[in-house]
Amino acid sequence: MAHPDEKTPAAPPPKIEARELYKSFGENHVLRGMDIKLHAGESLVVLGGSGSGKSVMIKCVLGLMTPDVGQILINGKDVTHRRGRAALEARASFGMLFQHGALFDSLRIWENVAFGLVHAKGMKRPAAREKAIATLKDVGLDASTADLWPPELSGGMQKRAALARAIAPSPDVLLFDEPTTGLDPITAAVISRLIIGTVKRLGVSALSITHDMACAKTIGDRAAMIQNGRIVWSGRGADLDKSGNAYVDQFVHGRAERAAAQ
Amino acid sequence: MGFNFLLPIGQTVLQAMEGAGRFALFTVQAISHIARPPFFWGLFWDQTVRIGYFSLPVVALTSFFTGAVFALQIHSGSDSFNSETVIATIVALGMTRELGPVLTGLMVSGRASAAIAAELGSMRVTEQIDALKTLTTDPFKYLIVPRLLAATLTMPLLVLVSDALGIMGGFLVGTEALGFSAGTYLRATADYLTLDSITSGLIKAAVFGFIIAIIGCFQGFTSKGGAQGVGRAATNAVVISSILILASNYVMTSILFAN
Ligand SMILES: Nc1ncnc2c1ncn2[C@@H]1O[C@H](COP(=O)(O)OP(=O)(O)OP(=O)(O)O)[C@@H](O)[C@H]1O
Numbered sequence: 446m447a448h449p450d451e452k453t454p455a456a457p458p459p460k461i462e463a464r465e466l467y468k469s470f471g472e473n474h475v476l477r478g479m480d481i482k483l484h485a486g487e488s489l490v491v492l493g494g495s496g497s498g499k500s501v502m503i504k505c506v507l508g509l510m511t512p513d514v515g516q517i518l519i520n521g522k523d524v525t526h527r528r529g530r531a532a533l534e535a536r537a538s539f540g541m542l543f544q545h546g547a548l549f550d551s552l553r554i555w556e557n558v559a560f561g562l563v564h565a566k567g568m569k570r571p572a573a574r575e576k577a578i579a580t581l582k583d584v585g586l587d588a589s590t591a592d593l594w595p596p597e598l599s600g601g602m603q604k605r606a607a608l609a610r611a612i613a614p615s616p617d618v619l620l621f622d623e624p625t626t627g628l629d630p631i632t633a634a635v636i637s638r639l640i641i642g643t644v645k646r647l648g649v650s651a652l653s654i655t656h657d658m659a660c661a662k663t664i665g666d667r668a669a670m671i672q673n674g675r676i677v678w679s680g681r682g683a684d685l686d687k688s689g690n691a692y693v694d695q696f697v698h699g700r701a702e703r704a705a706a707q
Numbered sequence: 708m709g710f711n712f713l714l715p716i717g718q719t720v721l722q723a724m725e726g727a728g729r730f731a732l733f734t735v736q737a738i739s740h741i742a743r744p745p746f747f748w749g750l751f752w753d754q755t756v757r758i759g760y761f762s763l764p765v766v767a768l769t770s771f772f773t774g775a776v777f778a779l780q781i782h783s784g785s786d787s788f789n790s791e792t793v794i795a796t797i798v799a800l801g802m803t804r805e806l807g808p809v810l811t812g813l814m815v816s817g818r819a820s821a822a823i824a825a826e827l828g829s830m831r832v833t834e835q836i837d838a839l840k841t842l843t844t845d846p847f848k849y850l851i852v853p854r855l856l857a858a859t860l861t862m863p864l865l866v867l868v869s870d871a872l873g874i875m876g877g878f879l880v881g882t883e884a885l886g887f888s889a890g891t892y893l894r895a896t897a898d899y900l901t902l903d904s905i906t907s908g909l910i911k912a913a914v915f916g917f918i919i920a921i922i923g924c925f926q927g928f929t930s931k932g933g934a935q936g937v938g939r940a941a942t943n944a945v946v947i948s949s950i951l952i953l954a955s956n957y958v959m960t961s962i963l964f965a966n
């Protein structure tokens with residue numbers, strides 16, 4: 446079997462490729478030569494400490510921020526300098542789960558889930574409502590939540606609803622920004638399993654960022670570690686414990702010790 | 708290095724220019740999105756109700772009492788000779804040309820500009836605006852165009868209401884408190900109230916509506932820093948749009964009534 450990083454002529458281009466990204470805010474040099482490759486069908490987890498630039502990286506990939514230097518390729522096409530509509534369309538097959546859900550307050554839960562179906566896919570509202578309710582069930586939410594407003598759900602339920610909103614338009618790439626932050630360990634584990642289950646069931650590629658080791662091990666086929674604005678280690682998710690990289694070890698054990706102390 | 712004292716001044720000027728540049732770019736972008744599909748009719752209608760319909764009570768009350776007090780003041784300040792027609796004329800022209808549009812503008816600015824900034828600001832800081840984009844929906848089309856059009860189109864209607872109620876306020880004071888004849892008062896109003904006066908007020912109203920919405924949207928869209936930032940955006944929106952309304956009113960009066 447060929448290593449996924451090797452270029453064979455027939456191999457499809459990576460779903461997402463970030464080349465040598467640099468991004469600074471004034472004197473704060475956040476990204477310094479960040480390289481990321483997400484291949485079709487794999488689930489990549491990017492790990493890194495707080496403030497290491499994980500969210501900045503994912504925002505560059507999503508086109509919500511522009512890198513100072515570097516390129517973003519989607520399905521092999523350079524989309525770095527696309528703006529407005531072209532930038533949105535380049536990412537039309539992406540689904541994103543935001544750290545705090547980012548559900549639209551002014552819309553009911555089902556309208557949130559149906560949003561992409563109605564506005565991006567042109568589905569009629571009754572059909573979209575049906576699909577939305579089915580998708581809510583897929584992520585473990587009862588049909589009775591459909592007519593509630595986002596603030597009426599708990600944090601964990603909001604995350605499920607946001608996951609439903611991300612997957613409803615049948616994306617082929619899913620992105621997750623700290624899917625388990627702010628949840629209790631049990632709910633976090635449930636969400637992690639739900640995510641990897643969904644990714645494998647839909648056969649999509651996934652790029653997640655997290656600093657939760659348990660989550661990383663559950664959802665990552667492959668893992669990468671950010672330090673000082675670049676990737677310092679990458680390997681199989683299962684190998685995080687035996688990476689041979691000092692910083693990764695520190696990260697794994699620092700977390701483990703803290704978790705044990707709680 | 709004898710010019711170090713110039714540094715802060717230069718920086719402030721640069722910052723102000725950068726802000727103005729960003730605002731100009733934002734405005735151009737917003738306008739360029741109006742003509743291009745898709746157009747969200749439902750959202751436009753929602754905003755029309757929120758900005759226009761719900762402002763009716765406050766606009767009506769403000770205008771009525773202003774017209775009434777205006778009549779009283781003119782009466783106490785003028786010779787009683789011929790004051791019947793003088794009051795009717797001044798109230799009608801003052802309301803339609805200046806007070807109607809400006810008062811309505813300031814009232815709606817307080818209500819709508821702040822509300823728009825707060826709503827979009829909280830959508831910004833909770834990443835809802837980013838979420839819109841990841842669902843392939845342009846926030847300019849979904850959030851800004853409906854508000855911009857709703858405010859620009861409903862303000863003239865509100866000003867018509869304001870004109871009518873202001874004139875009615877003056878009329879009631881004239882006929883009930885000052886004992887003028889209703890027929891004379893109304894005839895004087897009709898004689899001196901030209902179409903020009905009304906349309907100039909409506910033009911101003913549309914411009915004020917645009918200012919209210921674009922400032923609210925810009926402040927909300929560019930807000931950062933959590934709940935505090937959202938509060939700041941709302942306050943800024945009211946202050947800036949009020950100042951712009953008064954300043955642009957002067958400019959428009961000097962253009963529309965230049966002769
Ligand atoms: N819009 C912005 N303006 C200025 N600085 C920013 C902006 N966004 C991020 N930063 C800075 O970039 C750095 C990285 O932020 P980022 O949000 O990517 O961290 P992170 O790795 O996601 O951390 P966490 O795990 O805590 O979410 C921080 O120092 C932050 O202050």
Ligand SMILES: [Mg+2]
Nearest residue numbers: 499500501623
């Ligand atoms: Mg983050």
